[in-house]
Amino acid sequence: SFQLAQTGRVFIQSDGSLLIRMATVDDSGMYACRIASVGSTPEIERFRLQVEVPITIFPTPAKIVVQPGMNAFLHCQAYGNPRPRVAWSRDGYDVSRDPRFSVYPNGTLIIQRTLEQDMGSYLCVANNGVSNPAQRIVMLQLRESLRASIEQVEERKREGETLYLTCSGFGYPTPSITWEKNGLPLTSDQRIKIQGGSLRVINLALEDTGTYTCIVMNDEEKVEDTVSIQVTPFDLLPSTCVDSASKVKCSLIVAARLCGHTRYSRPCCESCQREKTRIMQQSSTILG
Structure with a gap:
């Protein structure tokens, strides 16, 4: 404790009262007033000041x-x-x-x-x-920013094959996944099957060539990923192809006229190409 002295803010009035102007938090504390006269016991009165903020x-x-x-x-x-x-x-x-x-x-x-x-x-x-x-x-x-990702796939397909596309959508709030082809919505039908991020197109045709887009979106955001698919005619075989199956198996496939199916023509590419050339030459001879 210390004795107060008059300052620019603190004044001791003539009646003994204490005046503090513009009180601050620092002025909070216990104050004591001491009254003493000659030959008598001093009297002390204490006051607690709390400056409220x-x-x-x-x-x-x-x-x-x-x-x-x-x-x-x-x-x-x-x-x-x-x-x-x-x-x-x-x-x-x-x-x-x-x-x-x-x-x-x-x-x-x-x-x-x-x-x-x-x-x-x-x-x-x-x-x-x-x-x-x-x-x-x-x-x-x-919230988590959305991401869309189509799994890598072979972008060149043959007529009659099946196209499988898988798209993963990440983020929060949980997004929905839809598909478009060349900017137009895709829906399921006899050849197209859509289940969320899974897209399957069976018996591919030339008109299935195009850009496929996976759209991942919620109420706050929209992102997408795309892949371009090229469907080539079935009879467009590579210029150089070699049978990967045995000669016996390929002979049976040719004899059964199964070269029109990708599943059989691919392992017997050379034999099927040779058979196709033979048929074309035979047709030319008959027409001639």
Whole structure:
């Protein structure tokens, strides 16, 4: 303790009262008035001064966006005198009871390993028991940028073959997956089968040539990936081809007239090409 002296803000009045102008938090504390006269015991009167500062909450973003599974930090830094304490709740429930939730001394709420059910509004209330409580609402939203990826596939196909395309869509909120060909929507029919990210086209025809697009989208974002497919005529065989199957098997395939099917013509490319040439020459002879 120390004896007060008159300053520009502190005045000792003639009636013994103490006047403090423009009081600040630093002026808070215990004050003692001592009255003494000659030959008598001094009398001391003590007073506690508490300078109240209204509670305010430092402005921070009202919405926090994080990826699912990441930690979220919701800020609520409060000022005031006496120093306020911060409590967080959601729908009237004290979130600090959850082991994944904790409140730092500075008022920040930490949510570890965020889950889908953590999304929503959180109420921060700062109170010191003296001033009017202050509060603010912080919204937590989970979001992960979308990605679309079509698995690598052979882009040249033959008539009659089957095309398989698989597209993976990643992100949050969970996206939907649709398909387009040359900018027009694709739907399932007798030859086309679509199940989410899976696209199958059987018995390919020349008109199936084009650009296939996988569209991954949700309410907030849209991304896509594309692949170009070229369907070549069945009779357009490579200029140089060699049988990979045995001569006996290829002879049987030719005799059974199965060269029109890719499954059989591919391993017997040379034999089927030779048979096709023979038939064309025979036809030319007859016509001639």
